[in-house]
Amino acid sequence: MDTDQLIRTLAADNETRPRSVGSALAVALAVALPISIVAFFVTLGFRSDIRTAMHNPFFDFKFVVTMSLAASALVVGLHLSRPEASPRGWIWLLLTPVVLLVLAMAVEMMLPHSRPWLVRLIGNNSKLCMTAIPLLSLPLLIAGLIGLRHGASTRPALTGALVGLLSAGLAATLYASQCNDDSPLFVITWYSLATALVTAIGAFAGSRLLRF
Amino acid sequence: MRGRDDEWTGLMRSANAGDGAAYQRLLAAVVPVLRATARRGLARAGQPIDQAEDIVQDILLAVHLKRHTWDANAAFAPWLFAIARNKLIDALRRRGRRVFVNVDDFAETLAGEPAAETVPASEVAGHLDTLPARQRDVVKSIAVDSASIKATAAKFNMSEGAVRVALHRGLTSLASRMRKD
Numbered sequence: 052m053d054t055d056q057l058i059r060t061l062a063a064d065n066e067t068r069p070r071s072v073g074s075a076l077a078v079a080l081a082v083a084l085p086i087s088i089v090a091f092f093v094t095l096g097f098r099s100d101i102r103t104a105m106h107n108p109f110f111d112f113k114f115v116v117t118m119s120l121a122a123s124a125l126v127v128g129l130h131l132s133r134p135e136a137s138p139r140g141w142i143w144l145l146l147t148p149v150v151l152l153v154l155a156m157a158v159e160m161m162l163p164h165s166r167p168w169l170v171r172l173i174g175n176n177s178k179l180c181m182t183a184i185p186l187l188s189l190p191l192l193i194a195g196l197i198g199l200r201h202g203a204s205t206r207p208a209l210t211g212a213l214v215g216l217l218s219a220g221l222a223a224t225l226y227a228s229q230c231n232d233d234s235p236l237f238v239i240t241w242y243s244l245a246t247a248l249v250t251a252i253g254a255f256a257g258s259r260l261l262r263f
Numbered sequence: 264m265r266g267r268d269d270e271w272t273g274l275m276r277s278a279n280a281g282d283g284a285a286y287q288r289l290l291a292a293v294v295p296v297l298r299a300t301a302r303r304g305l306a307r308a309g310q311p312i313d314q315a316e317d318i319v320q321d322i323l324l325a326v327h328l329k330r331h332t333w334d335a336n337a338a339f340a341p342w343l344f345a346i347a348r349n350k351l352i353d354a355l356r357r358r359g360r361r362v363f364v365n366v367d368d369f370a371e372t373l374a375g376e377p378a379a380e381t382v383p384a385s386e387v388a389g390h391l392d393t394l395p396a397r398q399r400d401v402v403k404s405i406a407v408d409s410a411s412i413k414a415t416a417a418k419f420n421m422s423e424g425a426v427r428v429a430l431h432r433g434l435t436s437l438a439s440r441m442r443k444d
Contacts, residue, residue: 052388052406054294057320060406060434061327062287065278067431069331133332134345203329205349262442263325263349 069201072132076198083194087187087222095183095229104233112155113227113238120148120246121220128195128213132202138209145216155235174232177241183229184245185252188215188222192253196260203263211257215250222249272339279335289339290323297322297347304351310358316384322350324387324438353442390440398433401426 052060104110123144130136164171174180195214204210223242232238271289278286301315301322325346333342391399391406397419404415412430416423 052320052391053383054316054320054323055291056406056409057323057387058287058290058294059409060402060430061290061323062283063405063412064327064427064430064434065283065286066281067427068279069328071331133334133342134329134349135337135341201331203325203332203346203349205345262353263329 072199072202073129075201076129076195079194079198080191083190084221086190087225090190091183091187091225091229095226097228098231100231101228104231107233109155109159109233109235110227112151112235113230113233113242114224116148116152116155116238117220117223117227117242119151119220120145121217121224123147124213124216124220128199128210128217129202131204131206131210131213132199134203134205136204138206148220152235152239156239159235168236171232171234172236172240174234174237174241176230176232177237180226180230180232180241181245181248183226184219184222184242185249186222187225188218188249191218191221192249192256194218196253196256199257199261202261204257204261207261208254208258210261212250212254214257215253216246218253219246219249268338268340271343275330275333275339276335279330290326293326293343294319294323300347301351301354304355308355308358310355314358317386318351318354320384320387321354321438321441322347324434324441325350328435328438386441387437390437393440394433394436398429398436401429402433402437405430 098104127138127141127144130141131138160168192214195218196211199210199214202210223246227242232241271292274285274289274292278289297319298315301318302312305312305315305318326343329346333339391402394402400419401415401421404410404418405412410418412423412426415421416426419426421429
């Protein structure tokens with residue numbers, strides 16, 4: 052097939068238009084999110100004292116952090132799905148959850164506590180946190196990669212890492228409603244470790260799956 | 264370069280609005296630039312430049328299948344060159360070299376650069392024969408026999424919709440086969 056023939060063939064296919072990356076990602080996540088939610092309620096469910104916990108600002112703040120992680124990763128990930136996009140200027144968005152968490156940690160440090168900081172950091176649920184977040188994020192990670200395969204990222208590993216952050220952020224949002232460790236010290240330690248693990252998996256998978 | 268870039272952007276907007284002829288003109292207009300760049304990339308990597316046409320076709324397939332990632336409010340050229348650069352690096356890597364391709368290579372290429380002799384492309388044509396029968400027949404009918412979608416539908420006793428689906432799937436499979444080897 053010579054190049055003129057190929058061009059004519061591509062032009063004949065002009066009317067078949069692939070759906071946008073955003074909507075492909077939305078569809079994939081809409082399928083995966085219920086899977087993670089059901090898995091969460093079957094295995095963990097809300098913590099028993101959730102009604103009281105809701106009055107604790109540090110409990111509520113966990114959701115602000117996890118959701119801002121998911122949102123910033125989503126925005127940067129979609130941006131990088133365009134081939135000419137550069138992460139420069141955008142990557143700073145990812146610091147949002149980090150900054151929020153550091154501020155919360157500073158506030159908590161200034162308050163009087165019955166338990167020493169190391170006890171709050173170690174918490175009660177570190178193992179569960181490190182298991183639940185990666186497992187709950189798996190369906191979302193797969194869906195996110197499928198969605199972003201519709202894109203044309205020229206930085207597949209970085210984009211995969213962002214899918215990892217997005218799925219970990221969503222999974223952590225679910226898990227946070229079960230977890231009875233509300234100290235920002237716990238969150239910055241264990242939630243971050245779990246997120247880092249998912250992000251590494253995402254980067255590895257992305258470097259293979261998101262090439263075009 | 265500005266005039267050329269504006270023209271490309273305008274053609275791509277028309278193509279997105281469903282104008283197949285504008286799309287065909289756009290692809291024909293970018294080919295000389297892509298060809299010159301592919302040739303230069305191959306030369307720099309110490310590879311025979313007569314394989315440039317395979318790279319050009321690989322880029323065209325990617326441009327086609329990823330065109331929804333172009334933002335209609337942005338210029339077309341930077342998007343095109345990002346796709347082309349990605350494909351060129353990929354092609355040179357598959358041929359065993361790690362290379363750095365500068366985006367400026369594209370920008371400085373003059374549209375009027377004379378076309379040198381090249382070996383006809385063979386990769387796409389080779390993969391074409393490995394497609395499922397239905398996809399292969401439809402793609403060949405349109406590419407090689409220059410038949411329209413309508414004529415192809417009549418020839419194979421298919422609906423026009425089915426021809427469109429087979430054509431699109433065929434092109435998608437061709438692109439993924441190009442990526443694998």
